[in-house]
Amino acid sequence: MSLKRALAATTALNLCAAVVPAAAQDSSITIATVNNGDMIRMQGYTDQFTAETGIGVEWVTLEENILRQRVTTDITTRGGQFDIMTIGMYETPIWGANGWLIPLDDLSAEYDVDDLLPAMAGGLSHDGTLYAAPFYGESSMIMYRTDLMEKAGLEMPDDPTWEFVRDAAIAMTDRDNDVYGICLRGKAGWGENMAFLTAMSNAFGARWFDENWRPQLDSDAWSETLNFYLDLMEEAGPPGASSNGFNENLSLFQQGKCGMWIDATVAASFVTNPDDSAVADSVGFALAPNTGKGRNSNWLWAWALAIPAGTNQQAEAKQFIEWATSKDYIELVAENEGWANVPPGARTSLYENPDYQAVPFADMTLKSILSADPLNPTVEPVPYVGIQFAAIPEFAGIATQVGQEISAALAGRQSAEEALSKAQALTEEEMEAAGY
């Protein structure tokens, strides 16, 4: 056969392969998920699930924002590309209300649905029906350097006020040695700076909307929140904080450049891991600060597994969810990788386990989760569910724009008042357009 013919034959074969999609197995499910440590770990154990049940598992792992866009497109068009989707507390009640998710109201007795932490089960339900099973949950808390706190002659209370945090941050700051008293999120985005600031504003008594859905960003409470945040970051924050998100602050903290960092509780396992963190042996934990108004600045989030209404593999998907979010799965991970690496924040029984209670950040994680109430996030009543967000479809777009205004204020391009005034105007406009 000549070279030309061989090439032509190979090309033809390849094109045939391209035309015919790979045949899917009958007992195979496709799961869309995020690239987080716990999720990646779960992928490593799915062979065991397949061996036990005969159900194959295909993973589609994507970056969080890409995943959100991808699964939203698929579920709204009933594309049926995924049998299980990894979604959060923001999407679950909205999608559940729209009938886009299969209710998880018939889970087996062995699954012990009552063991799910009430805050998690509540945030993943709509009208009392569970629509997604929490794989891991998180709140936020203060992670601080015990050595720097001691050097400053201070002692961190378990439940500190923002005043204490400001004083401590200023005392710990040593700009000559590249040490900054506090690292907080500044990067714009509804899940970035606005997650932090919305949770912080709850402690100051602020709210996004009043009972009649009127935006409240021009309130005194929001002004107090933002001015406090901006002043604190100017006095004790790192340079360029307006572009810092979770990863940037994690990197700064691990390199010993932050005295305190208020962020997701899952970060505790990263900052105490001696392989990655230079300060692993001198990290303490405390509740996110309050202002004495009865609310702390901590949020509540869960990455959860849900079944889209368009799937043909409902039974298999439910079987997988029961396996991945079960007590047995937690035991499996603990056995192989230690208790510090099990998915946290989903089940009450985990926090009653003496082995897990020995993990240094377990107690404060639980306290943080328990102190968060998505139904009553702030001092005054609100018409929405959610602590660091309002669970309405319009929120992500609005909060991202508001986040950009606040990020600009942190970068020194405008004042707090200017940022809030623009934020109020754009929120009013969007809410009016949405028919509120």
Added chain:
Amino acid sequence: MARAVTPKQKAINTGLAWTIGLLIFFPILWTILTSFKTEAEAIASPPVFLNFSWTLENYAIVQERSDYLRFLWNSVIIAGGSTILGVIIAVPAAWSMAFVPSRRTKDILLWMLSTKMLPAVGVLYPIYLIFIQLGLLDSRIGLVVILMLINLPIIVWMLYTYFREIPGEILEAARMDGAGLREEILYVLTPMAVPGIASTVLLSFILAWNEAFWTLNLTAANAAPLTAFIASYSSPEGLFYAKLSAASTMAIAPILILGWFSQKQLVRGLTFGAVK
């Protein structure tokens, strides 16, 4: 008349060209270097350039976690298929526009190009719904078609520019010698335009290889190419920069090598028609 260039000017020009070249290449170089660091070294501040403990661990982890060859194969099929299909359609289209122009040819060319001005997300839902109806979601053939359509205006434009440089008299002579339309395009025009077609093919292949909107939004487990492979290593909650860099290096290596070996064709193709 060519201008005389003094050795000093030549040295300055060369230095400037190298500086710009290195600046452009620096992000790629940094990605490659980061892929050989540990996660702690990847985020070190101040950053370390070459003085770190080189490791292949990230590549080992990426290999273990992902089926790289499956993603690579999908990329080859999708980029190759869309390019071949695009050229098959574009050659006759460009021929007709270059040698048998009508009053509306310029308008058609501009109209074709105007489709590139719409943000892709604007047509995501219609395309997604069409793909559901046709059963093309998560299939390589679906992506071949969509990427061909996306790159077609550019392919037609480039080939049109090339064909216009070829004297119409040659084709006329072929016609007088009895060549039909098929023979004229296949045996007269195409061989003369091989350098142009080659650079068009290369550019189309590179564009399809790097396309990261449709390839992410229309695929799931079966047809995902290397863009999805990279996206699976990015995370806003966790420091995986070294692994992400290793995945990126593995994804760009084939196209980088291809571009390196064919840079003369590529530069010639891209500057053709501009220099007269």
